[in-house]
Amino acid sequence: MPGCNVTYLKSILLLPLLFSCSSKGEFKKTVFAMDTSISCAAEAEKEEDLSEVLSPFEYYDSLADANFHHYGTIDVYDINQASEPLEVKKDLYDLLRFALEMEKETEGYFNPLCYGLSSLWKGALHPALAGESAFLPSQEDIDSELEKMRNTELLLEEKEGVYTAFLSKINPEKGRASLDLGGIAKGYAAEIAKQKAKEKNWEHYYINGGSSTLVFGSSTKSGGYYSVEWKEDLPGKRLLIKDACLSTSSVTVQGVEISGKIYSHIVNPFNGEASPSFTGVTLKGEDAGKLDAYSTALMWVEPSERERLEKKWGVQGIYYKDGQVLEDRLLIEAAS
DSSP states (O other): OOTTOEEEESSOOOOOOOOOSOSSEEEEEEEEETTEEEEEEEEESOTHHHHHHHHHHHHHHHHTOSSSOOTTSOOHHHHHHOSSOEEEOHHHHHHHHHHHHHHHHTTTSSOTTOHHHHHHHHHHHSOSSTTOOOOOOOHHHHHHHHHHHHTEEEEEEEETTEEEEEEEESSTTSOOOOOOOTTTHHHHHHHHHHHHHHHTTOOSEEEEOTTSEEEEOOOSSGGGOEEEEESSSSTTOEEEEOSEEEEEEESTTTOEEETTEEEOSOOOTTTOOOOOSSSEEEEEESOHHHHHHHHHHHTTSOHHHHHHHHHHHTOEEEEEETTEEEEESHHHHHHO
16 A cells, blocks of 8 residues: 555545555445445455445444434434333444543533534525525524533433433423434444454555544555645645544535525534634544544634643644634644
8 A cells, every 4th residue: 555645634535556565455445324435445355354344334324323213223313202211232322322421521512412403503504495595593493402402311221231222301391302423423433443454453554434534554655654635624734644543523515604604514512503713623643433522522612722622632633714724733743
């Protein structure tokens, strides 16, 4: 695999693989899951191994789906609809427990109960009927969704090998929020995929989770480093990376401009806002699942707090707006 591979964040382009002197084969496979194309390129014993490594994306796509029920399993959609605790697979239970851990670790900036609030903004910014224009939801509707989030608690229980999940109302007379794991599901699946790659003793590989989540082993050239560029958000900026993960949250793709401000599906769980003060953030770290939650959270963290949280989490980030760097601890760290 080439050390000069260039990965583009946003409008990703991965250059063709080059053969090394290894006896292993070089393969690439792409699947469609989580509303995007997800690919893996690896120096591996057999091509079938790539399907196994990519399988967590399709699997957790169904488990974490808040919009539709998937036949044969209990998923997030079912939990959102249930009026009593549901028995769930341990895999979904572990994902839900991880979501609660990330809510605590991000000091509430990542909130798994934001389905209603996020859907409210999506419906306003991307109207379902042809000919309708984007608009801003009313403050009354925003406040209603925030109140539901404050009135809801995700209860998880394990007893004698049986796992249950339930969304409980704190005040029975008020509304109940719904789960949305879109902010962590892809990163969580990517971390499991990375562990599968390690179990197969892969050294030279990468996993491209559709620009927002990237996992890198090492290249066979250029000291093992891959080259990453921001094609749209930060043209001309480049990062060399190996044996690490990247996660990006950005309003570039789904953002809609109204009255000079960009609004998106990434919502502030404290006040319901959907217009961050910058375009996006890219984080580098070791755990793809945690990075997914961290990058979502940092879209709303005050500038004075961002470096503190990066140090707390052991990650480095770069923040940008309109093609300009606002803060940089990622490229500086990589160059030092």
